[in-house]
Amino acid sequence: MLEIGFAKPTxxxxxxxxxxxxEGDKPSGLWxxxxxxxxxxxxxxxxxxxxxxxxGKTCTILAPGGDLTRVVAVGLGKxxxxxxxxxQDAGGNAVSALSRDSGAAVATDGLQAAQAAEVALGAxxxxxxxxxxxxxxxxxxxxxxxxxxxxxxxxxxAQSAWEPLSGVARGVYVTRDLVSEPPNVLNPAEMAERCxxxxxxxxxxxxxxxxxxxxxxxxxxxxVSQGSVNEPRMVVMRWDGAGGKTKPVxxxxxxxxxxxxxxxxKPAGGMEDMKWDMAGxxxxxxxxxxxxxxxxxxxxxxxxxLVENMPxxxxxxxxxxxxxxxxxxxxxxxxxxxxxxxxxDVIWYCQQKFDPQFMVDLATLTGAIIISLGHEHAGxxxxxxxxxxxxxAAGKETGEKLWxxxxxxxxxxxxxxxxxxxxxxxxxxxxxxxxxxxxxxxxNDKPWAHLDIAGMAWSSKDSPTVPKGATAFGxxxxxxxxxxxxxx
Numbered sequence: 001m002l003e004i005g006f007a008k009p010t011x012x013x014x015x016x017x018x019x020x021x022x023e024g025d026k027p028s029g030l031w032x033x034x035x036x037x038x039x040x041x042x043x044x045x046x047x048x049x050x051x052x053x054x055x056g057k058t059c060t061i062l063a064p065g066g067d068l069t070r071v072v073a074v075g076l077g078k079x080x081x082x083x084x085x086x087x088q089d090a091g092g093n094a095v096s097a098l099s100r101d102s103g104a105a106v107a108t109d110g111l112q113a114a115q116a117a118e119v120a121l122g123a124x125x126x127x128x129x130x131x132x133x134x135x136x137x138x139x140x141x142x143x144x145x146x147x148x149x150x151x152x153x154x155x156x157x158a159q160s161a162w163e164p165l166s167g168v169a170r171g172v173y174v175t176r177d178l179v180s181e182p183p184n185v186l187n188p189a190e191m192a193e194r195c196x197x198x199x200x201x202x203x204x205x206x207x208x209x210x211x212x213x214x215x216x217x218x219x220x221x222x223x224v225s226q227g228s229v230n231e232p233r234m235v236v237m238r239w240d241g242a243g244g245k246t247k248p249v250x251x252x253x254x255x256x257x258x259x260x261x262x263x264x265x266k267p268a269g270g271m272e273d274m275k276w277d278m279a280g281x282x283x284x285x286x287x288x289x290x291x292x293x294x295x296x297x298x299x300x301x302x303x304x305x306l307v308e309n310m311p312x313x314x315x316x317x318x319x320x321x322x323x324x325x326x327x328x329x330x331x332x333x334x335x336x337x338x339x340x341x342x343x344x345d346v347i348w349y350c351q352q353k354f355d356p357q358f359m360v361d362l363a364t365l366t367g368a369i370i371i372s373l374g375h376e377h378a379g380x381x382x383x384x385x386x387x388x389x390x391x392x393a394a395g396k397e398t399g400e401k402l403w404x405x406x407x408x409x410x411x412x413x414x415x416x417x418x419x420x421x422x423x424x425x426x427x428x429x430x431x432x433x434x435x436x437x438x439x440x441x442x443x444n445d446k447p448w449a450h451l452d453i454a455g456m457a458w459s460s461k462d463s464p465t466v467p468k469g470a471t472a473f474g475x476x477x478x479x480x481x482x483x484x485x486x487x488x
Contacts, residue, residue, distance in 0.1 A: 001173060002095070002127045003147040004120045004162060006155040009109035011037060014067035016104035018094045020111070020119070021053040022079040030107035030151060038065030046073055053077070055086060056464070060097050072097045072104075084118045085399045087111075091122025092464030099143040106150045113157035116150050121165045123148050125172060125465040130180040164294035168479050171290025172472040174198075178282040179457065179470035183258035183275040188225075188306035191257060191278065192233040195285055195304070201292035204238040216349070220324040220341040223332065225307040227262055227315025234346060236353075237288045237302040241295060242488045248299040249486050250356035251288075251478060252346050254339040254363035255281025255306040262309045262335030263317055276470065277339070279457035280362035281306060283474040290479050297487045301354050305342040309335070321420045325349060326442055329420040337425045339363045340435055344442045351446055357486070358387055358447035361439065362474050363454075368431030369405075370455040377403035378473065379452035381436035387447050390485055391477070399465075400477035402451065405433060412437045 011017075011033045019031050019042075027035050027043065035042040041064040051059040055077025064071050074090045074097075076082060091106075098104045106123075108116035127145060131137065152158045178186065178194065186194075192207045199205050210231050213222055218234075225232035238248070259277040260266060266274070276282075281304035288302040316322075320332045325345040332341075343361055350359060369379040378395075380402040382388045388404055395402040411433045414426030422441060426434030436450050456473040459466055466472075 009151040018106040087118035088122030089464040091119040092126035117161035167293025171286040175286030175472035176470040187230040218345040221345040223322040227312040228308040228310040252361040253281030253284035305346040331417040331420040331423040366432040369452040382449040384447040394480040398476040
């Protein structure tokens with residue numbers, strides 16, 4: 001992870017310097033000093049490039065004078081609209097222009113300490129790379145940036161503001177690492193072990209195997225896994241940041257470490273993407289790591305159901321009927337509608353074991369949500385308006401946007417079975433809605449939200465703070481939800 005430091009706002013004698021410029025800004029502070037030290041070269045270059053500080057705009061000036069190798073001006077847009085997301089994007093845009101430098105300084109002397117820390121968070125998130133399997137990459141092709149120093153007048157305050165954000169950044173990295181791993185490496189047992197290692201952060205981690213889940217009666221989850229040689233796991237992670245004296249907030253994740261579709265097998269094209277069908281679980285793990293890493297003053301529990309969905313002679317068949325942990329029976333019409341079966345047992349267990357304040361589940365659940373919302377919003381389904389409003393607000397603040405979708409008794413009728421309590425799909429119409437209606441049958445009117453993140457878990461292009469690949473969508477969103485509303 002990019003090394004972040006803070007220092008007094010003194011103009012660097014050499015290396016690279018980043019200037020954060022708002023629309024209409026005039027040179028002042030370190031910006032003015034740098035322009036004077038380069039005999040006005042910075043001002044002339046910005047004028048020639050018609051750089052006016054627009055949000056998301058950058059201008060790189062090579063060898064402007066003195067011993068500075070480059071100056072990168074990053075636009076903040078209108079300062080009246082400045083927020084955490086804008087500052088994080090600025091940090092991300094800055095490091096994108098600094099990939100050939102081993103270190104750089106960022107002039108944040110015009111910002112508050114907390115704002116400087118947000119710039120640092122964006123920079124760290126933008127420099128994530130998953131490269132552990134690249135054995136022949138040339139050194140010159142690798143990013144060189146290893147450290148970033150933010151220049152600020154109140155370095156203790158800036159450092160203090162950065163410490164909790166660094167915990168969030170580590171949580172994002174945990175999720176991105178998990179989602180990026182190939183499925184031959186990250187099977188349910190391996191993912192459970194990685195969860196167990198997070199005990200180093202102070203999390204209490206419990207792992208349940210097939211024996212324990214069979215004794216409990218996890219018929220829905222176990223049915224999904226029965227075609228694979230890789231046995232399932234359920235992991236329970238607890239963070240008692242409020243002393244364990246309150247009802248916890250609860251997060252549940254779908255963790256299908258590879259999804260072939262089972263007997264209802266998927267087409268071959270693009271099936272390799274199904275390694276990230278565990279992204280909901282990955283987000284829950286990263287969130288718990290973030291809460292522990294920043295010592296959040298909240299009691300929280302994260303549960304993930306980990307399975308591999310494979311076709312074999314022992315695999316679950318279309319037409320099978322399974323009995324869930326709740327006692328409700330499910331007719332399996334399509335074995336590729338498996339994530340909701342996993343969530344059904346884990347959500348019921350969560351309520352029985354912890355009686356949480358609320359539950360939020362995350363899952364790459366349906367292709368239908370991508371048809372509805374593309375790759376701009378995750379689908380939000382909920383039985384609680386207040387929880388919905390909090391989640392949507394947190395999404396806007398972090399840039400992890402949600403769009404509320406309907407729940408209605410009319411949709412629920414689509415999953416009525418002729419031979420069991422329900423069936424696991426409701427047909428093509430409103431596929432993401434009927435999937436949510438299925439999960440709702442295991443909620444018992446507990447305040448609950450379901451986030452269908454199928455369109456958001458993986459990105460095919462770079463954005464300022466999210467490099468192409470695993471996004472860790474939901475970690476910052478849910479951390480913000482907790483910080484804003486549930487910490488003591």
